[in-house]
Amino acid sequence: MTDGVSTVQQDGNNMAPDKKSKTEQMMKKIGVPLAIAVALLLFLMPTPEGMSIEAQKSIAIFTGALILWVTTPIPIYLTSLSAILLLPLVGAVDDQKVAFGTLGFDVIWLMVSAFILTSAMVKSNLGRRLSLWMITRFGKTPKMTLFLLVLINFILAFFVPSTTARATLMVPICLILLEVYRAIPGKSNLGRVMMLQGVQSDALATSGVMTATAGNIIAVGFINDQAGGNIGYMDWLLASMPTAIITMTLTFFIGLKIFPIKGESNFHQAMDTLKDELAKLGSFSLDEKKAVSIFLFTVILWATGDYHSGWFGFEISTEQTAVLAALLCLLPKIGLMTWKEANIKWELMIFAAGAYAVGNALDKSEGALWMINKLVVALGIEKMNHVWVYVVVVFLSMYSHLIFTSKTVRVTILIPAFIALAKTLGMDPVPLALAAAMTMTYTITLPPHSKVNTIYFGTGYFSVLDQVKYAIITCFIGACVISLAVFTWFKVIGI
Structure with a gap:
């Protein structure tokens, strides 16, 4: 059985070839010339009435960077480096710290710390x-095991700030179980619903925890810096986790209705195999004990942020707590890893810095405000009741992943835009932007929409149609729940 399990795990980590569609290949070819042409056109055209020259230059650079981020002819971090260089060079910002200083933002340090915690x-x-x-302890039936797999994804979201890392961890375990259960890929409803709920629970759990993905952290940075918010770890958790739990609960039972499970033969054999895998891990290692201690300490500090001043005489911020946790992981003797073992994605750090740079340039030059004013007039949004503005924004954010596959790119484009929209309409930008940000992780409709989808889809247990059918329902429910929360739950927690 060991050889079979090894094969499953190996297949689980190499599940989907990185094939580009014809559309993606075409976008890569036209990305650079299109970005240059559009940026030059916007840069050289007569300055529109009511727009400053700095705003015009910022919009030109932002639009060119946006085209490159979406079409990806070059890595996204190279686009960000180009934008950071161009902003002060062409006079879009009068102080180069607006561009070059973004790598020192609090949220960048939070992202670095999150990657260190994931590595640990x-x-x-x-x-x-x-x-x-x-x-193995509680999964006595297939349905109970499905529930536990969802629960585990939600628990791991607190400790593993990477959607892909969680999928890489969970899929081999699912494959072991389904192999022994003799579930046939493409035919087994147990395998189908298990993998699809893996996709969805990964995404929804991520929406509930601020540090579960870099996109959430970037969104909070925009909300706090541009909207004047004060959103911290517990604020996000209280606002978003209840909506994620409600949505996942509803869609869990809907999934069982769409893909009914029949029969439980051989299920005890699957449990035996998983028990063998657990036994191979042996007793708790010293590294595991250290990891538990550090993670519990971190979560306690995040959860008790409002009481720090009374307890210690000073407040330990979300970012300071994260850096402290990373320090504990790396300290000799106290920690459990070295700096070389920390898998920090520096390309994402550079991308985020560039995203903040162009976002801040648009904000300071009022270029974003000018564009939103024009959009509001064109769509007639200024005549809408504010209630409908919230609903429209939430649904637009929810389904925007059908166009933009990258969560971080969507956050960079949409959150500053919605903040500017709220300011234009005289609305509080914090709840509007936060509600929109809570939808950004729902990238669950098609396999290419996220790496997590690709990993699960590569198992062969569900088809594209299966995923689309289930995802449309889940996204609609999620948007409805979040919209209702804005007018009810947000008021209860003071947002």
Whole structure:
């Protein structure tokens, strides 16, 4: 059985070839010339009435960068580096710190720390042990196991700030179970619903925890810097986690209706195999004990942020807590890893810095405000009741992943735009932008919409049509729940 399990795990980590569609190939070819042409056109055209020359230059650079980020003819971090260089060079900003200083933003440090914590979780095997233990202890039936897999995804979102890392952790465990259960890819409803709910629980759990993905952190940066908000770890958790839980609960049972499970033969054999995998991990290692201690300490500090001043005489911010946790992971003897073992995605750091740079340039030059004013007039949004503005924004954000596959790119484009929209309409931009940000992780409709989708789709247990059918329902429910929360739950928690 060991050889079979090894094969499953190996296949689970190499599941989907990176094939580009004809549309993607065409976009790569035209990306650079299109970006240059559009940017030059916007840069050289007569300055529109009511727009400053700085705003015009900022819009030109932002639009060119946006085209490159979407078409990806070059890596997204190279686009960000180009934007950071051009902003002060062409006079879009009068102080180069607006562009070059973004790499020192608090949220960048939060992202660095999140990657270190993820590396610690992977190295220690703590996440795998937790998953196997919960399934073998409580997964007595297929339906109960499905529920536990969803629950594990929600728990891991607190400790593994990477959607792809969680999928890489969970899929091999699912494959072990389904292999022993003799579930046939493409025919087994158990396999179909297990993998699809894996996709959805990964995405929805991510929406509930601020540090579960870089996109959430970037969104909070925009909300706090541009909207004047004060959103922290617990604010996001209280606002978003209830909507994620409600949506996942509803869609969990809907999934069982769409893909009914029949029969439970061989299920005890699957449990035996998973117990063997858990036994191979042996007793708790020193690294696991250290990881547990550090993660519990971190979560406690995040959860008690409002009481720090009374307890300690000073407040420990979300970012300071994250850096402290990263420091504990790396300290000799106290920690469990070295700097070389920390898988920090610096290309994402550079991308985020460039995104903030162009976003801040648009904000300071009032270029974003000018564009939103024109959009509001063109669409007649200024005549809408504010209630409908919230609903329209939430649904636009929810389904925007059909166009923009990158969460971070969508956050960079939409959150500053919605903040400017709220200011134009005389609305509080914080709840509007926060509600929109909570939808950004719902990238669940098609396999190419996220790496997580690709990993699960590569198992062969569900088709594109299966995913679309389930995702349309889930996204609609999620948008409705978030819209209702804006007018009810947000008021309860003071947002």
